[in-house]
Amino acid sequence: MAARAIWKGVVKLGKAEVPVKLYSAVTDKSIHFRLLHKTDLEPVRQQMINAETEEPVAWEEIRKAFPITRSSLVVLDKEELDEILPEASRDIEVTRFVDPEDIDHRWYDRAYYLGPDQSSEHYFALAEALEKKKKEGVAQWVMRGKNYIGALRADDGYLMLIVLRHADEVIDAESLGAPQGRALDKRELAMAEQLIDALSGEFKADEFKDEYRERVLELVKMKAKGRKPKVVKFRPKTTKEESLDKVLAASLAGVGKKRAAGGSR
Amino acid sequence: MAAVEEEVESGGSSGRPFWSGTITFGLVSIPVGLFPASRSRQGVGLRMVAGDDGAPLQRRYVCSKDDKPLDWDDIVRGYEIEKDKYVVVTDDELEALAPRKSRDIDLRLFVDRSEIDPKFFERGYFLAPAGGSNKAYRLLAEVMERSGRAGVATFVMRSKEYVIAIIAENGILRAETLRFADEIRSADDVGLPEHKKVKAAEVKKFEAAIQARAKKVDFHEFLDDYEKRIEDLAKRKQKKHEDVIRVSEPEEATDAGGGEVVDLLEVLSRSLGKGGGRKPARKAPTKRTAAKKTAAKRK
Numbered sequence: 083m084a085a086r087a088i089w090k091g092v093v094k095l096g097k098a099e100v101p102v103k104l105y106s107a108v109t110d111k112s113i114h115f116r117l118l119h120k121t122d123l124e125p126v127r128q129q130m131i132n133a134e135t136e137e138p139v140a141w142e143e144i145r146k147a148f149p150i151t152r153s154s155l156v157v158l159d160k161e162e163l164d165e166i167l168p169e170a171s172r173d174i175e176v177t178r179f180v181d182p183e184d185i186d187h188r189w190y191d192r193a194y195y196l197g198p199d200q201s202s203e204h205y206f207a208l209a210e211a212l213e214k215k216k217k218e219g220v221a222q223w224v225m226r227g228k229n230y231i232g233a234l235r236a237d238d239g240y241l242m243l244i245v246l247r248h249a250d251e252v253i254d255a256e257s258l259g260a261p262q263g264r265a266l267d268k269r270e271l272a273m274a275e276q277l278i279d280a281l282s283g284e285f286k287a288d289e290f291k292d293e294y295r296e297r298v299l300e301l302v303k304m305k306a307k308g309r310k311p312k313v314v315k316f317r318p319k320t321t322k323e324e325s326l327d328k329v330l331a332a333s334l335a336g337v338g339k340k341r342a343a344g345g346s347r
Numbered sequence: 348m349a350a351v352e353e354e355v356e357s358g359g360s361s362g363r364p365f366w367s368g369t370i371t372f373g374l375v376s377i378p379v380g381l382f383p384a385s386r387s388r389q390g391v392g393l394r395m396v397a398g399d400d401g402a403p404l405q406r407r408y409v410c411s412k413d414d415k416p417l418d419w420d421d422i423v424r425g426y427e428i429e430k431d432k433y434v435v436v437t438d439d440e441l442e443a444l445a446p447r448k449s450r451d452i453d454l455r456l457f458v459d460r461s462e463i464d465p466k467f468f469e470r471g472y473f474l475a476p477a478g479g480s481n482k483a484y485r486l487l488a489e490v491m492e493r494s495g496r497a498g499v500a501t502f503v504m505r506s507k508e509y510v511i512a513i514i515a516e517n518g519i520l521r522a523e524t525l526r527f528a529d530e531i532r533s534a535d536d537v538g539l540p541e542h543k544k545v546k547a548a549e550v551k552k553f554e555a556a557i558q559a560r561a562k563k564v565d566f567h568e569f570l571d572d573y574e575k576r577i578e579d580l581a582k583r584k585q586k587k588h589e590d591v592i593r594v595s596e597p598e599e600a601t602d603a604g605g606g607e608v609v610d611l612l613e614v615l616s617r618s619l620g621k622g623g624g625r626k627p628a629r630k631a632p633t634k635r636t637a638a639k640k641t642a643a644k645r646k
Binding site: 084085095096098105106107108109110111112113115116117118119120121122123124125126127128129130131132133134135136138139143144145146147148149150153154155156157158159162163166167168176177178179180182183184185186187188189190191192193195197198202203204206207208210211212214215217219220222228229231233235237238239240242244246247248249250251252253255256257258259260261262263264266270271274275277278279281282283284285287288290291292293294295297298301302305306311312313314315316317318319320321322323326329330332333334336337 | 368369371372373374375376377378384385386387392393394395396397398401402403404405406407408409410411412414416417420421422423424425426427428433434435436439440441442443444445446447448449450451454455456457458459461462463464465466467468469470471473475476478479480481482483484485486487488489490491493494496499501503506507508510512514516517518519521523525526527528529530531532534536537538539540542543544545546549550551552553554556557558559560561562563564566567569570571572573576577578580581582584585589590591592593594612615616619620
């Protein structure tokens with residue numbers, strides 16, 4: 083069954099225009115729980131309360147305010163806030179192209195397929211050109227009153243737009259100091275490197291399956307029948323600093339044995 | 348209002364990691380805590396207030412039956428098996444479904460970082476060393492960074508299984524959650540038309556357009572200016588003395604989510620500094636409001 087487009091826009095690249103439809107490329111399969119009140123098992127809901135009096139405050143009474151100084155707020159009403167929303171537009175403006183590795187992984191948020199809207203000539207030409215050039219376009223657009231930035235890329239001959247987080251939504255790794263300590267031991271570094279080599283392989287996404295979803299559903303079924311599950315805990319251990327070299331050596335030996343026996347992961 | 352599904356994004360600001368456990372690399376076990384590397388920007392600096400005195404508000408869970416505010420201890424997780432009928436599951440039971448995966452990230456595969464398709468990435472987390480020594484942590488970060496490889500594994504966090512890529516950068520380990528293959532649709536699932544052969548000249552035109560615009564980009568240029576517009580609007584009104592309210596204790600009035608990123612930085616710096624006997628590189632800001640400005644201005 084074909085998916086429904088969630089939005090329509092026009093990719094603008096200089097004078098060229100590529101009309102497109104947007105489709106979500108991801109589906110959420112995770113299990114959702116409800117939060118319940120422990121004593122009566124009634125669902126909980128969210129409520130704004132006055133922090134001082136703990137009295138509930140009706141949604142109609144709530145106003146938005148901007149803290150302008152330490153001791154004063156300016157109340158902004160809905161009309162005023164709506165007025166400054168980014169201007170609605172159908173344009174997906176692409177002004178620059180970068181190498182894929184220039185985009186930090188942490189910025190990737192959510193992927194959308196772009197499908198051709200009416201004419202597909204420009205659509206497939208742009209997809210092919212992106213593939214050939216091995217570049218990703220930096221795209222900006224406004225969708226439902228919100229500014230977006232994204233990476234426009236080719237995915238198997240189709241256009242894909244990946245929403246990126248804005249830089250100020252992501253913690254700057256450079257502002258964090260890396261853990262420090264005494265210089266690392268050369269021999270240990272070499273062994274760790276060998277271990278990574280021995281464990282290296284190809285990334286095949288479908289080798290990783292969510293086995294947990296099923297187990298959660300089974301647990302629910304079992305409990306619905308009134309049966310009690312057994313609870314066991316796993317207690318991880320920590321490798322002691324002094325024995326790191328021995329543990330690495332043993333790890334390497336272990337990996338070697340598995341390989342020799344022809345056993346893979 | 349509909350019943351609340353899951354806890355709203357929380358953690359981090361409390362100073363406690365989202366998840367804590369170990370990374371297993373061969374037979375080496377490395378204790379770590381996991382902290383979000385991004386925040387959602389729902390708040391955009393705005394606070395919710397009530398009445399003319401601008402009384403600060405709190406978002407609380409209340410029972411839908413008697414409207415009583417609840418503490419986290421009064422709340423359990425339920426799965427709806429039929430309309431309005433729930434089976435309660437506890438954190439311990441959920442953990443017991445995969446006891447090892449709930450506490451351990453077992454790195455048994457390393458892949459080339461560039462091999463992982465961007466569409467899989469969901470969200471980043473920093474891993475900070477926990478426990479006494481950070482030597483094994485530093486060792487793994489160092490060799491992973493040199494190799495340019497990412498470690499791939501699955502683990503269970505907060506009642507959900509994740510597939511993650513662990514990446515080392517600047518001496519810090521990061522976990523990027525990925526989507527499972529069955530959560531990614533194919534072009535066929537979406538119903539995109541079949542590839543169409545296009546004229547070579549048309550492709551060439553686009554190639555030239557791409558080439559002409561190829562350059563390095565500093566993504567900090569692409570800041571969303573909405574927050575700035577809100578601030579400007581507030582300043583304009585302040586000048587005209589319109590709708591200005593005085594508050595006595597502004598520090599307490601922060602709406603949930605507001606100062607999250609700053610707190611995270613503080614918590615992370617502290618956690619990363621652990622075990623090495625070194626002070627965190629960044630000084631933790633003392634006041635939330637002042638700190639938020641710094642965070643926004645930092646490039």
